[in-house]
Amino acid sequence: MQKSGISQNNSPGVLPQQSIHQSGSRRSQISTGQHSSPTVFPEKRGKVRSSRQKEKNIANDDTEKVKAEVHKIDIGDEQSDLLGYEVFSGKLVLEKKTAHSNTDVQNATGTAYQDAVDAKLTSKALIWGHMMLSLEDVVSVSYMAGLGQFTVHSYPITKKSCMLSCFVKPRRTRKDFRFLASSPEDAVQWVSGFADQQCFVNFSENPMVSMKKQSSEILAADFLFEPHIKCKSPPKMLVILNPRSGHGRSSKVFESKVKPIFQLAGFKTEIIKTTTAGHARKLASSVDFNTCPDGIICVGGDGIVNEVLNGLLTRDNQEEAISIPIGIIPAGSDNSLVWTVLGVRDPVSAALTIVKGGLTATDVFAVEWIRTVLELSEKYQKRFGPLRYFVAGFLKFLCLPKYNYELEYLPVSKERSRAEGIPKASSLSSIDSIMTPSRVSEDPDMGGSTLASSEPSDYVRGIDPKIKRLSSGRINVVAEAEEVLHPQVSLSATPIWPRTRSKSRTDKAWTGLTTANDSRPSRGTVAMNDKEDISSTTSDPGLYWDREPKWDTQPKWDAEPNWDGDTEDPIELSGPPDDIELGIKKEEVPKLEEKWVVKKGQFLGVLICNHSCRTVQSLSSQVVAPKAEHDDSSLDLLMVHGGGRLRLLRFLTNLQGGRHVSLPYVEYLKVALFKEFKLKSSQLMIDAFICDAGEVSEG
Numbered sequence: 127m128q129k130s131g132i133s134q135n136n137s138p139g140v141l142p143q144q145s146i147h148q149s150g151s152r153r154s155q156i157s158t159g160q161h162s163s164p165t166v167f168p169e170k171r172g173k174v175r176s177s178r179q180k181e182k183n184i185a186n187d188d189t190e191k192v193k194a195e196v197h198k199i200d201i202g203d204e205q206s207d208l209l210g211y212e213v214f215s216g217k218l219v220l221e222k223k224t225a226h227s228n229t230d231v232q233n234a235t236g237t238a239y240q241d242a243v244d245a246k247l248t249s250k251a252l253i254w255g256h257m258m259l260s261l262e263d264v265v266s267v268s269y270m271a272g273l274g275q276f277t278v279h280s281y282p283i284t285k286k287s288c289m290l291s292c293f294v295k296p297r298r299t300r301k302d303f304r305f306l307a308s309s310p311e312d313a314v315q316w317v318s319g320f321a322d323q324q325c326f327v328n329f330s331e332n333p334m335v336s337m338k339k340q341s342s343e344i345l346a347a348d349f350l351f352e353p354h355i356k357c358k359s360p361p362k363m364l365v366i367l368n369p370r371s372g373h374g375r376s377s378k379v380f381e382s383k384v385k386p387i388f389q390l391a392g393f394k395t396e397i398i399k400t401t402t403a404g405h406a407r408k409l410a411s412s413v414d415f416n417t418c419p420d421g422i423i424c425v426g427g428d429g430i431v432n433e434v435l436n437g438l439l440t441r442d443n444q445e446e447a448i449s450i451p452i453g454i455i456p457a458g459s460d461n462s463l464v465w466t467v468l469g470v471r472d473p474v475s476a477a478l479t480i481v482k483g484g485l486t487a488t489d490v491f492a493v494e495w496i497r498t499v500l501e502l503s504e505k506y507q508k509r510f511g512p513l514r515y516f517v518a519g520f521l522k523f524l525c526l527p528k529y530n531y532e533l534e535y536l537p538v539s540k541e542r543s544r545a546e547g548i549p550k551a552s553s554l555s556s557i558d559s560i561m562t563p564s565r566v567s568e569d570p571d572m573g574g575s576t577l578a579s580s581e582p583s584d585y586v587r588g589i590d591p592k593i594k595r596l597s598s599g600r601i602n603v604v605a606e607a608e609e610v611l612h613p614q615v616s617l618s619a620t621p622i623w624p625r626t627r628s629k630s631r632t633d634k635a636w637t638g639l640t641t642a643n644d645s646r647p648s649r650g651t652v653a654m655n656d657k658e659d660i661s662s663t664t665s666d667p668g669l670y671w672d673r674e675p676k677w678d679t680q681p682k683w684d685a686e687p688n689w690d691g692d693t694e695d696p697i698e699l700s701g702p703p704d705d706i707e708l709g710i711k712k713e714e715v716p717k718l719e720e721k722w723v724v725k726k727g728q729f730l731g732v733l734i735c736n737h738s739c740r741t742v743q744s745l746s747s748q749v750v751a752p753k754a755e756h757d758d759s760s761l762d763l764l765m766v767h768g769g770g771r772l773r774l775l776r777f778l779t780n781l782q783g784g785r786h787v788s789l790p791y792v793e794y795l796k797v798a799l800f801k802e803f804k805l806k807s808s809q810l811m812i813d814a815f816i817c818d819a820g821e822v823s824e825g
């Protein structure tokens with residue numbers, strides 16, 4: 127019954143709620159999308175039906191088994207405030223057996239009600255007896271018109287026994303709960319309650335009712351039993367799957383774990399498997415959004431997400447492109463992006479998150495001309511999977527060159543952030559590293575050009591496209607082709623209908639999404655969302671870009687790199703004592719109201735993170751940027767000063783335990799997003815292997 131109902135999304139009796147994408151600005155619709163009244167059926171509240179439930183039919187042993195099973199998902203405390211507000215209450219019987227025919231159902235309906243227990247649907251959970259099922263775990267509800275029963279499809283986290291729980295991670299597994307209400311009308315109320323809590327309803331028409339309709343003996347009363355349940359309309363999405371991801375296991379992961387959830391949730395999906403690197407990017411840059419108005423789901427690792435982002439951001443209509451939600455199903459070999467930004471790492475949880483809804487706004491920025499470790503690591507993708515970064519890093523480590531940078535950044539103080547009231551906006555795309563400037567981007571899809579070698583600096587940006595236009599002509603002759611400058615992208619890892627009561631991270635991010643256009647005073651941010659807002663770019667960041675710092679035309683350290691790794695940078699130092707110690711020259715370049723800081727000297731690495739970069743596989747506490755938050759509208763900058771293998775080794779060793787930031791030669795600070803970093807060097811190497819920089823490789 128459940129399965130048959132999945133595809134019948136438009137069956138009569140279900141009144142789809144208005145899609146939030148139907149007209150106007152998506153963001154405003156998202157922001158205004160709210161639940162209906164807290165109590166859906168006040169007239170039914172507290173109702174206790176006691177009558178015709180005396181006959182028995184379900185054997186006691188069955189009941190015990192059911193209880194045992196349900197206990198496995200018993201979570202929370204009924205008295206807790208976490209349960210939200212009450213939507214509907216009454217009596218329910220949990221049925222063990224699946225009814226195969228209408229007769230079965232009717233028999234059960236008439237005879238099992240003696241086991242009915244008090245039940246309550248709240249905005250957070252379904253509670254019956256001593257059991258509770260969180261609505262976060264509910265995918266959908268199936269209901270056949272005219273019957274007194276309904277089935278709740280869920281994916282709760284199943285706990286293992288104590289002994290095993292130490293070794294086995296808790297997993298989500300499918301549980302279907304078939305409930306018997308006291309009457310068909312009551313069942314409709316329950317189902318409507320679920321629908322009101324944004325659960326999709328697989329509604330199917332009762333075949334007997336259909337038959338009666340066709341017969342000449344139609345009674346008007348029959349139609350009265352046909353319920354009208356207001357349900358959200360099934361989303362239409364494009365799934366882009368990288369079959370190479372996760373050592374070629376991504377297709378299996380999707381088919382076995384994710385697709386069934388999407389089917390239960392009524393998703394209408396078109397699934398496209400990529401055939402080559404760059405395919406996802408092309409798809410995202412050219413897909414007709416009418417075919418996937420509710421979003422694009424990336425199945426694979428960080429690389430596929432990156433491709434989709436880049437594809438979207440090369441579209442002509444950027445405003446539309448950045449508003450299309452993006453879902454991520456982690457099926458790659460590392461998946462650190464979705465893990466660090468959204469806190470999920472298993473495909474089932476990710477699918478559930480997508481089904482449940484919510485949006486996470488993201489700021490995206492770009493790196494130009496990435497090479498060395500990252501490029502090297504890609505060569506080892508097939509052989510080493512996520513270990514490729516380590517292998518590539520190790521090889522680089524063995525032939526450690528000397529790195530001299532001139533780094534310009536705009537520090538952001540806590541006070542400044544607070545004063546500006548920067549709203550939360552998450553950063554899905556991260557720049558985990560800045561790599562050696564490459565001479566040619568070899569990916570034709572990236573518009574590589576040999577002219578890149580003439581670029582004196584590397585830039586990491588998160589700035590307005592307008593800034594790009596203003597600046598590209600002057601600074602970078604290949605910028606249009608090479609770089610992808612990312613405005614704030616209202617990406618979502620989740621779909622588009624609202625979750626109004628949850629205090630989840632996605633809800634938090636919604637706030638960021640909906641307020642970003644209005645309240646964020648940051649020039650860049652405003653500009654990201656409004657391409658026509660010239661003032662936002664002429665006042666500041668664009669000018670920063672144009673008024674680039676006074677680079678040395680030919681810095682003395684632009685000579686051949688010293689491959690022995692010794693620190694012998696002859697730079698004159700004028701900064702504070704610690705900077706002197708580290709061989710860093712620090713000078714402030716005040717520009718308008720902002721104060722850019724320029725640092726010159728030798729670095730072992732410069733890492734820029736917009737999320738904490740937790741490693742998925744790592745059992746240790748390895749976090750690259752422990753203070754980084756994906757939604758604080760700033761970037762975390764780590765500068766590893768100095769040179770030499772010994773120092774690098776110490777840094778890497780400490781990194782494993784998250785102690786690297788306390789090393790005296792590691793400088794860790796927050797810098798403003800939507801500005802550019804500029805690095806000028808003869809050789810750059812950043813430790814891409816410690817973060818997953820895959821998502822920026824095509825950036």
Ligand SMILES: Nc1ncnc2c1ncn2[C@@H]1O[C@H](COP(=O)(O)OP(=O)(O)OP(=O)(O)O)[C@@H](O)[C@H]1O
Pocket residue numbers: 368369370371372373400401402403404405425426427428429430431433457458459460461462507511512818820
């Ligand atoms: N059909 C394909 N054949 C070969 N390469 C592909 C194909 N589709 C995509 N790619 C490339 O594979 C790269 C790696 O993919 P992805 O990041 O999705 O998986 P992964 O490397 O296993 O995961 P992770 O990045 O989390 O380690 C992408 O950058 C993409 O360009």
